[in-house]
Amino acid sequence: MIRTHACRRVAELLSQSLDEPLGLFDTIRLRVHLAICGNCRHVEEQLKGVQSLTATFFETDTALEDDAKEPVAHGEGQRAPLDRPR
């Protein structure tokens, strides 16, 4: 009898699967575990949700309009970027 992975190990594999293809053995065990474990399915959703939200945050312009309202701690003169020699 093959034991499916415990949730702790599944969390590691879910993260790893976002970075590299898993081996056949781990892939199958992961699929079996996800089929029978609602907690780990939710973890998978959350991990993918965080990943896509991060991509959106860094790749698109949605935050820009708010930015000008907040002061910048390192603020020197506004012309500094242009005055800087190459």
Place this chain on the structure above:
Amino acid sequence: MSLESNAGGASAVPAEAVLRPAGQRSIEAELPALRHRLLRHARFAVNDHGLAEDLVQDTLIVVVEQYTRHRGDASLGTWATAILKNKIADWYRSPTRRRMVQMSAEDTELEDTVDTLFLANGGYVDPVPAWQQPENREEQRQMMTILERCLGGLPHQTGRVFMMREWLGFETGEICERLGVSAENCRTILHRARTALRICMQHKWIDAKASP
């Protein structure tokens, strides 16, 4: 016409030559807000504030130089962020950069945070709630504000590795090589970063939505 012929020049191009087409604000007027935004992003990916500032200013120089040649559909912010991303990735790939990364106690302590989620048998202590997709633009905006706060709460080196992977798009193998950490270590750092973010988002967003 003269606008375009002047725009391709070096940094000596007078400010008048990089104006937007008639009726729009000059690019200079956009720079303070743009710099602010780029700095917020850069600081997640590099720990040193001076370095983040340098990389952002290099980016702004490219923005000013190439603005009139920029014909893409992307907005100014999106376009500039892509330039910044390349600048940061180049910095990580530069041979003169000091490679070793020093994990702090704070980074190591994340292990305990992850541990507390699990029972001795490897199951979850508490039920894991479902992810709540943002239902509209306003919710997505709120969610991103929370994400930014959660990213800011990650230990520095852990956050940096996460940003190299998820923003700069480095393969894990290259992250290990550039930072001088083992593949196993790299996996563990990413796993802890994602878990910490997941938990942070869960507390700040899912819970907030569940009990308004």
